[in-house]
Amino acid sequence: MSELATVELPPRDDEDATARVQLTRHFWLHEFSVSAGHPHLATGVPEAVVPAVRRLAEGVLQPWRNVIGAIRLTSGFRSAALNRAVRGSETSQHRRGEAADCRPLDVALAEAWAALWALGRAGQLDAGQVIYYPADGFIHVATPSPRYGAFTPCVRWPASFTGYPVCETWAEFQRLSHVRLAEPVLITATDPASDPGAAAAALSDVGTSAGVPTSDTA
Numbered sequence: 001m002s003e004l005a006t007v008e009l010p011p012r013d014d015e016d017a018t019a020r021v022q023l024t025r026h027f028w029l030h031e032f033s034v035s036a037g038h039p040h041l042a043t044g045v046p047e048a049v050v051p052a053v054r055r056l057a058e059g060v061l062q063p064w065r066n067v068i069g070a071i072r073l074t075s076g077f078r079s080a081a082l083n084r085a086v087r088g089s090e091t092s093q094h095r096r097g098e099a100a101d102c103r104p105l106d107v108a109l110a111e112a113w114a115a116l117w118a119l120g121r122a123g124q125l126d127a128g129q130v131i132y133y134p135a136d137g138f139i140h141v142a143t144p145s146p147r148y149g150a151f152t153p154c155v156r157w158p159a160s161f162t163g164y165p166v167c168e169t170w171a172e173f174q175r176l177s178h179v180r181l182a183e184p185v186l187i188t189a190t191d192p193a194s195d196p197g198a199a200a201a202a203l204s205d206v207g208t209s210a211g212v213p214t215s216d217t218a
């Protein structure tokens with residue numbers, strides 16, 4: 001059809017400068033500009049927000065990904081327009097590039113949560129509030145905020161259940177989520193007391209030593 005040959009295509013998304021920015025081994029800046037329901041409102045990540053996004057990728061997403069394998073971000077940075085479209089809270093950390101909603105691709109949601117729990121409890125994440133959304137099938141992760149200065153696991157059921165109750169213990173998480181997995185623990189290859197140097201090395205490579213199921217062997 002010769003008419004089609006004269007149609008001028010809009011610029012491709014991947015010509016956006018942010019598409020070329022690699023934040024960590026497995027995360028790229030453009031992944032934080034995403035919306036399945038409102039793709040036209042996912043228009044990139046502003047320069048001012050990039051340091052926050054980088055902190056999230058380095059301090060939470062990559063260490064977690066090292067354990068559970070591939071993660072798809074379903075929401076990252078939200079502009080005011082996108083946040084309104086998804087009915088996000090005005091104070092949402094997504095507005096500042098400090099939060100991401102994640103679907104694990106290689107393990108079940110509960111297994112991904114167990115890994116996040118083990119890493120967070122072991123002090124291996126630069127995380128604040130993290131939220132398990134069993135009904136929606138994703139996990140919200142965020143860096144520390146004034147309200148949640150340290151790792152704080154919460155559970156969110158559908159809107160008919162109010163609030164985001166904090167899980168102080170794994171038993172509390174099990175009760176709120178109906179997940180029956182045993183509490184995960186980080187298993188290090190060496191005894192920290194007997195060999196501090198080797199222990200430090202093991203802790204820097206938790207992706208191969210966490211006591212949770214994972215199919216990521218790469």
Ligand SMILES: [Zn+2]
Pocket residue numbers: 075094099100101140141
């Ligand atoms: Zn979120």
